[in-house]
Amino acid sequence: MNIVLTGGTSGLGYRTAQVLGSEIKNKIILIGSNKHKGENSVKALIKETSNKNISFKKCDLSSISEIKSLADKLKKFKIDILINNAGALFFSRKESVDKIEKTFALNHLSYFILTNLLLKYKVIKKGGRIVNVASGAHRGVKLDLNNLEMIRNYNGWISYKKSKLCNILFTKKLSELIKKNNITVNCLHPGFVKTQFGKNNSGLASLAIKFLMNFFAISVEEGAETIVFLATDKSIKNITGKYFYQSKIDQPSIFAQSQRDADLLWEKSISIVKNKGLTLV
Numbered sequence: 001m002n003i004v005l006t007g008g009t010s011g012l013g014y015r016t017a018q019v020l021g022s023e024i025k026n027k028i029i030l031i032g033s034n035k036h037k038g039e040n041s042v043k044a045l046i047k048e049t050s051n052k053n054i055s056f057k058k059c060d061l062s063s064i065s066e067i068k069s070l071a072d073k074l075k076k077f078k079i080d081i082l083i084n085n086a087g088a089l090f091f092s093r094k095e096s097v098d099k100i101e102k103t104f105a106l107n108h109l110s111y112f113i114l115t116n117l118l119l120k121y122k123v124i125k126k127g128g129r130i131v132n133v134a135s136g137a138h139r140g141v142k143l144d145l146n147n148l149e150m151i152r153n154y155n156g157w158i159s160y161k162k163s164k165l166c167n168i169l170f171t172k173k174l175s176e177l178i179k180k181n182n183i184t185v186n187c188l189h190p191g192f193v194k195t196q197f198g199k200n201n202s203g204l205a206s207l208a209i210k211f212l213m214n215f216f217a218i219s220v221e222e223g224a225e226t227i228v229f230l231a232t233d234k235s236i237k238n239i240t241g242k243y244f245y246q247s248k249i250d251q252p253s254i255f256a257q258s259q260r261d262a263d264l265l266w267e268k269s270i271s272i273v274k275n276k277g278l279t280l281v
């Protein structure tokens with residue numbers, strides 16, 4: 001199977017690449033922003049799995065033009081499984097090169113743009129699967145569709161929670177649109193997992209995450225199980241638009257079930273991207 005895995009160079013993504021790469025017939029392309037880290041990950045994965053069909057493409061997924069050139073490079077690759085997993089938490093407000101708040105740009109728009117471009121280019125095969133790594137952190141927040149980029153009163157944790165709510169709403173809307181193409185899309189919460197997550201920040205909040213991870217987080221092996229399950233398990237080949245936890249369908253928050261918010265988020269995302277010069281549909 002041909003697999004594209006964003007954020008495959010550490011944490012949950014790396015573990016997913018280990019498991020999927022151990023099936024020698026699988027070809028995996030890892031995407032990350034750090035070239036050195038990406039190349040080292042490929043070397044290590046080939047050594048660990050003996051699968052030489054693991055490669056890396058550098059892309060800053062918070063940049064619209066970089067996602068566009070990545071999608072162009074992937075045009076010849078017929079994809080069976082797309083795993084949107086790259087994500088981060090930014091305690092202080094940052095903007096991407098496109099002047100879009102970075103949590104929203106990376107955690108939501110990268111899933112949205114890469115998936116839509118690959119669908120537009122028809123490189124995802126019929127019977128293919130899309131897996132969106134969301135989070136249980138989506139609970140307890142509602143989208144403010146007039147302030148998606150938290151221009152006022154930015155709070156890094158709330159912004160992260162909202163971006164993960166976007167992942168679920170995106171999954172819901174996309175599943176309706178691609179049913180006719182015989183492609184499924186599901187999302188998941190991996191649990192609280194010991195990874196590099198949050199370590200891009202400095203200060204007390206970052207130390208607090210490290211501390212909590214040391215005491216309360218599950219292993220990356222356990223955390224990646226639901227990602228691998230959604231990507232490959234035959235029992236769910238016809239299931240689409242659902243949110244999973246521990247390899248079972250789970251009910252997301254009431255706000256993540258809102259058809260209105262799923263529709264509006266879709267329209268707003270199309271228009272934000274269009275304003276930056278990229279037409280998706």
Ligand SMILES: NC(=O)c1ccc[n+]([C@@H]2O[C@H](COP(=O)([O-])OP(=O)(O)OC[C@H]3O[C@@H](n4cnc5c(N)ncnc54)[C@H](OP(=O)(O)O)[C@@H]3O)[C@@H](O)[C@H]2O)c1
Nearest residue numbers: 007009010011012032033034061087135192193195196197
């Ligand atoms: N850990 C948890 O407890 C937990 C819980 C729920 C959900 N999640 C979700 O799981 C996903 C993976 O997180 P993780 O915990 O495995 O974190 P991680 O260890 O920090 O891995 C993040 C991955 O994303 C990539 N990435 C970050 N910024 C990028 C950018 N601008 N462009 C391209 N790639 C980028 C990183 O590669 P580079 O460094 O090369 O950019 C890395 O491969 C995220 O979506 C996160 O929200 C995590």
